[in-house]
Amino acid sequence: MATSYTAKDITVLEGLEPVRKRPGMYIGGVGSAGLHHLAWEILDNSIDEAMNGHASTIQVTLHADGASLTVSDDGRGIPVDKHPQTKKSALEVIFTVLHAGGKFGHDSYKTAGGLHGVGASVVNALSKELVATVRRDGASWEQRFKQGNPLGPIKKLGAARGTGTTVYFHPDPTIFPKIEFEPSVIRERLETASYLHKGLKVVFDDQSNGSKEVFEHQEGIVDFLRNVVATRGAKPVHEAPFTLSRENGLRAEVVLQWTEATDEHLKSYVNGIPTASGGTHENGLRAGLGKAVRNYIETHNLSPKGVTLSAEDIREGVVGVLSVFMAEPQFQGQTKDRLNNPEVLSAVDSLVRPALEQWLNENRSVAEAIVGRIILAARAREASRAAQQEVSRKSATSNRLTLPGKLSDCSSSARDKTELFIVEGDSAGGSA
Numbered sequence: 428m429a430t431s432y433t434a435k436d437i438t439v440l441e442g443l444e445p446v447r448k449r450p451g452m453y454i455g456g457v458g459s460a461g462l463h464h465l466a467w468e469i470l471d472n473s474i475d476e477a478m479n480g481h482a483s484t485i486q487v488t489l490h491a492d493g494a495s496l497t498v499s500d501d502g503r504g505i506p507v508d509k510h511p512q513t514k515k516s517a518l519e520v521i522f523t524v525l526h527a528g529g530k531f532g533h534d535s536y537k538t539a540g541g542l543h544g545v546g547a548s549v550v551n552a553l554s555k556e557l558v559a560t561v562r563r564d565g566a567s568w569e570q571r572f573k574q575g576n577p578l579g580p581i582k583k584l585g586a587a588r589g590t591g592t593t594v595y596f597h598p599d600p601t602i603f604p605k606i607e608f609e610p611s612v613i614r615e616r617l618e619t620a621s622y623l624h625k626g627l628k629v630v631f632d633d634q635s636n637g638s639k640e641v642f643e644h645q646e647g648i649v650d651f652l653r654n655v656v657a658t659r660g661a662k663p664v665h666e667a668p669f670t671l672s673r674e675n676g677l678r679a680e681v682v683l684q685w686t687e688a689t690d691e692h693l694k695s696y697v698n699g700i701p702t703a704s705g706g707t708h709e710n711g712l713r714a715g716l717g718k719a720v721r722n723y724i725e726t727h728n729l730s731p732k733g734v735t736l737s738a739e740d741i742r743e744g745v746v747g748v749l750s751v752f753m754a755e756p757q758f759q760g761q762t763k764d765r766l767n768n769p770e771v772l773s774a775v776d777s778l779v780r781p782a783l784e785q786w787l788n789e790n791r792s793v794a795e796a797i798v799g800r801i802i803l804a805a806r807a808r809e810a811s812r813a814a815q816q817e818v819s820r821k822s823a824t825s826n827r828l829t830l831p832g833k834l835s836d837c838s839s840s841a842r843d844k845t846e847l848f849i850v851e852g853d854s855a856g857g858s859a
Contacts, residue, residue, distance in 0.1 A: 680748075740801050
């Protein structure tokens with residue numbers, strides 16, 4: 428180990444070198460999740476086009492090798508003219524420069540899932556080969572890359588109709604120990620995208636097994652909820668779900684249904700990005716839901732006697748989908764699995780609470796079924812707690828003394844309602 432420490436010992440990583448040196452900082456790791464994250468970065472760019480009204484169809488092709496993907500959309504197409512700052516084509520800049528993209532301002536995208544401007548360039552850096560093809564301005568353009576570096580300038584292929592972007596990439600085996608995309612994982616992500624953006628046509632061409640599927644859901648997250656409830660096999664407490672689609676500085680789409688399940692199941696998304704670890708939008712939904720139900724119960728004098736309703740009782744059995752669209756989401760890390768914007772909590776709360784309370788008042792029979800379900804959950808929780816305490820008490824008692832077979836421990840812990848029998852020998856117990 429060197430004892431000297433001078434300026435020459437300082438390593439400066441330039442361009443996309445930091446990504447190749449520390450891929451985990453950008454995609455969370457080089458395992459299966461990190462591998463699929465490459466696909467999500469490119470897919471999210473296409474979804475952003477659809478989200479902002481510029482694309483209606485997205486196609487993802489998993490090639491026969493199972494190790495390479497092509498993502499294509501009919502959006503506006505990535506710009507190919509020269510960037511005023513770098514003097515290179517905008518296409519090359521987007522794929523070779525970190526923090527370069529059209530999502531930092533609001534002129535090109537009102538809402539977007541990709542916000543850091545690192546998605547396309549990170550995928551490029553971690554691919555042994557990437558080919559970007561663009562259709563716009565009446566022509567088709569192409570540029571090829573290897574491990575993040577352009578193999579040449581952008582080329583004009585010829586005249587072309589329509590607009591759109593197509594990206595082919597093959598992850599780098601020197602970065603990823605195993606390159607094998609899971610069709611089921613990709614399929615789930617694509618189907619979810621079609622639910623979250625109703626009317627969007629998403630095609631999955633799986634050439635690894637010769638199948639091709641088309642996802643398109645005109646009822647959006649309502650169809651999504653039906654699918655989730657059916658998959659979980661939980662019987663709904665009420666038929667028609669609560670639905671909400673409103674704006675308040677952001678746009679929130681919510682669908683909720685109480686079921687006979689014993690747990691809460693909530694799927695949340697921000698600009699089409701799944702937030703598996705939740706965040707402030709989920710907290711806002713839970714807060715609004717709890718307040719609305721409590722207000723309804725208090726207004727109609729439905730509070731149960733002898734039991735206090737907890738937030739968990741109210742949400743037990745709830746299956747829901749929450750999709751938020753906003754301009755400046757603050758995600759936790761590049762993997763974007765948690766939303767951190769503090770203002771979103773109150774925004775979602777203020778949208779959900781009055782709408783849900785109004786829905787309960789307008790659907791009294793449904794509301795009564797839901798309240799009955801909640802009270803049942805509360806009584807079950809109280810009974811479970813009492814049983815747990817009894818087991819704990821008996822366990823503690825059994826550690827102190829062992830009663831003869833003819834005697835049993837008291838069922839009550841009140842001193843004025845219990846007796847102690849002192850006997851000598853087995854026969855002295857008699858019929859006590």
